Structure formats: C-alpha cells, structure tokens
C-alpha cells in the first residue's frame with residue numbers, strides 16, 4: 211500500500227473483549243512497528259468494564275513484549291492507548307466520548323478524524339451508532355472524517371440485515387460504513403484476483419469449456435471453544451457461508467471489473483451473487499448437507515460431541531458443518547458446479563479453492579483411456595499453507611510410456627520470505643486510507659442473505675428435507691457430503 215493514512219483516532223467499542231486483544235490492538239501494533247500507521251494517531255478503548263488507561267495498557271503489555279520488540283518500542287506504542295468506560299445504552303457515554311475525543315485529537319494532532327470499530331456483540335451495533343450519531347460524532351464537517359467498522363455477522367437473516375442497514379444509514383452514508391470480512395484481508399484471498407487478472411494465461415480457460423468443477427473448503431480442527439453463546443444461534447451456515455464462503459466463490463467466479471476501484475470491484479461481485487441459482491424447498495437435500503459433530507478422537511485424544519460442549523443445548527439442532535452445491539447461471543459458468551464445504555472439528559485445518567479442469571478429450575497413449583489421465587487441478591491454498599499448486603501429468607523416466615501426476619508448488623513463504631501480513635493489519639489500514647475495495651457493500655451483504663434465505667426458512671420449518679447428520683469429531687464430515695459429489699460422479703479432495 212503506497213498511500214499514507216491520514217492522522218486519526220481509532221475508537222474500539224467492546225475493547226475489553228477477545229477480538230480487541232487477539233486481533234485489533236496486535237494488528238495496530240504490527241503496523242506501528244512497520245511505520246505504516248499515520249504519523250499521529252491514538253487508540254481509545256471503550257467498554258462497560260471499569261478500567262483506566264493504565265490498566266487497559268497493561269492488558270496488552272505482555273503480548274507486545276512477546277513480539278521480540280524492545281520495551282521502549284512497546285511503551286512508545288502504549289503511550290497512544292487510552293480507555294473510557296461506560297454503558298453503551300447511556301447517552302452520557304457519548305457525551306463524555308465526544309469531550310475525550312476533542313481533547314485527544316488536540317493532544318495527538320489527529321485533526322478530528324475518527325475510525326469507530328464495533329467489536330461488541332452485534333445486538334449493540336445500532337445502539338452504538340445512534341449514540342454516536344446523536345452526539346454528532348458521525349458527521350464529517352470541516353474536512354474531518356468519521357468511519358465505522360462493522361464486524362460480521364451483518365444481521366441474522368435477510369430481514370435483520372435490512373433492519374441493521376437502515377439503522378446504520380440513518381446516521382452514516384455507505385462511504386462511511388466498512389463491513390469487515392477478515393477473509394478478504396488475507397494475502398492469499400487477494401491473490402485470487404491477481405492470479406486471474408494479472409496473468410494472461412488463465413482468463414481464456416476460466417470458464418465452462420475448460421473447468422469441470424470447483425471445490426471451496428474451509429475445514430477447522432477446533433470445536434466451538436468458548437463461543438457457544440454466539441454459535442448456538444448462528445451455526446455454520448450463518449457463521450461461514452453468508453460471508454467467507456460466498457465471498458470466495460464471488461472472487462473465483464466474478465467477471466473482471468474494468469478497474470480495481472472499490473465500487474467497480476464490488477459491482478462485479480454483486481452481479482455474481484445475483485447469478486447464483488436460487489435454492490428451492492423441492493429436493494433441497496440434493497443440494498445441501500448439514501451436519502453436527504458427535505464424539506470422536508484426534509491424535510488418540512477423545513473429543514466431546516457438540517452437544518456436550520459448554521453452553522450448548524443437549525438437544526441442539528445447530529449445524530457445525532455444511533456442504534452445498536451451487537450453480538451459477540450465467541454465460542461463463544453454466545453447468546459448472548461449485549461445491550462448498552465448511553465445518554468444525556474435522557480431521558485437518560485447511561482453507562483452499564481447488565479448480566478442477568476437464569479431462570483431455572482423447573487419449574493417444576494406447577491403452578490409457580482419457581478418463582485415466584488425471585485432470586489438472588489448480589489449488590489456491592489460503593491457510594495454513596499459503597500458495598498455489600498445479601497438478602499435471604508427466605512422463606516417468608524410463609523406456610516405457612508411464613505417467614505420474616506431479617505438482618508444481620508455489621509457496622508464499624519460500625517466494626517472498628517475509629511473513630504475510632495478518633488480515634486485520636491490512637484491513638485497518640484500508641479503513642484509514644478510505645479504501646472500501648475489500649469491504650462488503652450493503653447490496654453484497656443483502657444478496658448473500660438472499661441466497662441463503664430459502665435454506666434458513668426450510669431448516670426452520672422442515673427437518674425431513676435436509677436432516678441433521680452426525681459426524682465423528684476428528685473425521686472428514688458427514689457421509690451425506692460425500693453423496694453430494696458421488697451422485698455427480700465426483701469426489702471431494704482429501705482434507
């Protein structure tokens with residue numbers, strides 16, 4: 211990124227919480243270390259917990275010092291960190307916030323620019339934004355800017371997402387709203403775009419003539435951990451598909467925008483979401499599988515069932531796994547299935563997009579039938595490995611015509627040496643420079659809910675169509691997910 215961000219303050223609501231401690235402040239610190247933050251800045255944490263500046267700074271000190279930095283560098287950063295406590299529902303909080311911001315803006319020379327980060331439970335988003343609005347903190351007078359970062363989930367379904375949007379738009383223009391999906395900040399996800407549109411060789415074959423199908427996988431080994439309160443309400447469909455999975459599908463399948471401008475890019479993603487064939491109640495089970503992990507084991511250690519996890523209802527119907535087949539009804543993709551799967555407590559942690567090309571139409575190699583020649587697979591590896599792999603057939607050395615599949619591998623780490631930056635580091639800087647390219651626009655969020663709405667409604671009203679299947683913790687997921695592909699004569703890539 212070349213543009214230096216404007217001086218600004220970052221106000222984090224929910225600052226006593228997990229996201230602030232694990233992701234946000236560490237990301238800001240990394241950027242501070244790399245001298246990518248604005249020349250002048252401050253961070254003001256805001257939450258109900260009664261802390262003061264010192265206690266709040268102390269809560270980060272240990273982490274900062276674990277980053278192989280000098281105590282001096284950590285203190286230099288922490289000098290700019292402040293805290294304000296209060297209740298989000300209380301208008302007095304926003305009055306005190308306004309006074310504190312005026313003070314800090316003068317003291318730290320930030321020209322009144324402010325980034326508000328909503329790192330609270332989503333039920334508080336509208337309360338906080340209207341508190342900010344009533345206190346005049348969302349206005350952008352005299353050249354200063356005010357931007358609000360909204361964490362996922364953006365609503366719970368189509369109706370609640372529309373309601374959230376209209377509440378946000380009461381005080382903010384769309385240009386002030388940054389709906390964050392941290393997957394879009396990952397280097398490897400951004401690289402999908404570069405791979406497709408900065409290399410001439412892919413675009414001519416990136417279509418139904420050459421591509422057989424696409425698999426998008428986000429598998430986690432972790433269970434629900436300490437997020438049962440949230441996850442019981444959300445489940446895998448809302449937690450992963452409304453955002454990360456459909457975003458990745460859009461990036462793989464969208465048309466090239468004319469320029470890399472935020473709205474041109476987001477226009478194309480929206481067009482793609484509009485082309486997704488709607489799910490219907492009829493035969494939904496042929497298109498979707500939902501699962502929940504039962505007890506199992508990993509590395510010879512027993513793992514509890516989801517229903518035995520702390521905070522989970524013993525008869526919970528919440529899905530911890532979803533696999534779906536998606537068809538994109540447009541000229542480029544007609545007839546090419548996109549298989550998406552994501553689940554918790556699976557055998558391996560892996561996020562990848564695998565594009566399987568069609569087999570050769572004819573085999574000239576004697577007895578070797580064309581279908582015995584392995585199709586080329588281009589795999590975009592998102593995590594934990596970051597890179598690209600392409601499998602191809604090659605002749606094995608020797609007098610006979612024997613073939614093997616081999617893989618060309620590109621690894622980010624080997625090629626570029628340095629660690630790739632954390633998604634939040636990139637996205638926070640984008641907010642500061644006012645670049646919305648990697649953020650979700652209101653119509654994109656709404657369309658993603660529109661795609662999933664028939665599924666959500668069906669699952670609420672009928673269990674017969676797409677029953678919850680149990681799978682062993684530490685395994686590959688429910689058997690029904692395999693059927694989704696074997697019915698089409700295909701198989702999932704091994705995890």
Ligand SMILES: NC(=O)c1ccc[n+]([C@@H]2O[C@H](COP(=O)([O-])OP(=O)(O)OC[C@H]3O[C@@H](n4cnc5c(N)ncnc54)[C@H](OP(=O)(O)O)[C@@H]3O)[C@@H](O)[C@H]2O)c1
Nearest residue numbers: 224226227228229230257258259329330331332361362363
């Ligand atoms: N953690 C992650 O890795 C992650 C990843 C993606 C998205 N998100 C999203 O980011 C947001 C924050 O996540 P988080 O994990 O940091 O949440 P969290 O730790 O559960 O909550 C953040 C803070 O909000 C306040 N809070 C919690 N429950 C509250 C309630 N019922 N009423 C009023 N205040 C309450 C608490 O501060 P006080 O009690 O001091 O006010 C808490 O420290 C959520 O919307 C989450 O969905 C989180």
